[in-house]
Amino acid sequence: MRRVTTTIALLCLSLFALLVPTAASAATTVEVTSAKLVARGVAVDITITVTCESGRNGGAEFSLRQRSDNHVAYGSGWAPVYCTGSAQAVTGRVYAEAGGYAFNRGIALVNGGIELCTEIDCDYSPRFDGEIRITR
Structure with missing residues (x-):
């Protein structure tokens, strides 16, 4: 019984270690810096400033x-x-979504x-959310 309890405790600790945010996620920062109209509102170029650990790659x-x-x-x-x-x-x-409205x-x-x-x-963080002023 003691062996089963120890095994379960070790499995739980292993799962907990997998769920704790990594140091890279804590070090990653993002800030939305600008938004500019493209092709008279058909699209908008959004610029963000990202700081993240060297060696990590992905997408926004x-x-x-x-x-x-x-x-x-x-x-x-x-x-x-x-x-x-x-x-x-x-x-x-x-x-802009096809059939929708221009920005x-x-x-x-x-x-x-x-x-x-x-x-x-x-790592799937950080998230960003807020208002931005679209310029030309």
Whole structure:
């Protein structure tokens, strides 16, 4: 009985160790820095500043929503991320949904996240969410 209890305790500790955020996830930071109209509102280029551990690579996903008259313009996109260990600008293009409405200058809601991987594991943080001013 004691052997079974010890085995179960060791398995639980192993699972807990897998669920604890890695040092890389704690060191990864992201800030949305700009949004610029492309092709008269067909798309928006969103720039983020990312700082992440060298050797991790992956991608950033973006989602953008903006009021357009009595409707909502929305779209999504992504950009590759190659970590260098220092802050770097990453720009991704968000395309307005086909059949939807064009983006305009002004305030929009942007959200998304970053997935960064090594040969051993992947980390799905941090997430970002907030308002951004779209410019030309």
